[in-house]
Amino acid sequence: MKIRQTTLALAAIAGVSILAACGGSDSAAPASEAAAPAAEEVVLANGMTPKEQIELRQGQLKKLGKAFKTISDELKAGEPDLAAIQAAAASVPVESAGMADWFPAGTGPDSGVKTDALPAIWDDPETFAQKIADFQSASAGLVTAAEGGDIAAISAAFGQTGGTCKSCHETFRADD
Secondary structure, three states: OHHHHHHHHHHHHHHHHHHHHHHOOOOOOOOOHHHOOOOOOOOOOOOOHHHHHHHHHHHHHHHHHHHHHHHHHHHHOOOOOOOHHHHHHHHHHHOOOOOHOOOOOOOOOOHOOOOOOOOOOHHHHHHHHHHHHHHHHHHHHHHHHHHHHOOOOOOOOHHHHHHHHHHHHHHHHHOO
């Protein structure tokens, strides 16, 4: 009789051990051990993943950088190409339209996706929104100056617009 009880006990222990090893246990893993979903698995309210949203925003910012480089290079040239300046200046408000929507919650450094956007964007959204408004206002002034064709006025407006970029980058962007 003792052999039978021992055999049954060992079988029960083995069964419980197998279930536990296969994840059949009723106990949940502690929250600290639970893996956070990958950035590719999370879906933002706009239907994009954080990675897609960050790549979109970085692409738009690169377009703005290209426009600024064109204007800067032309202003440094002995004979600036006014048409190139005007085209680049006109692209700035177009490429920055909706900029405030480029930074939804969940697309900061905590998303696990490489970004230079600092948490301050989401910690102080009012100031960030004001910086965007300042940039968009200055970029409208740059377009007006470019359309006027006066290189000195364009240069001044370009400096003001660049100043709004710098002001925002100082607080809200890493690697500057």
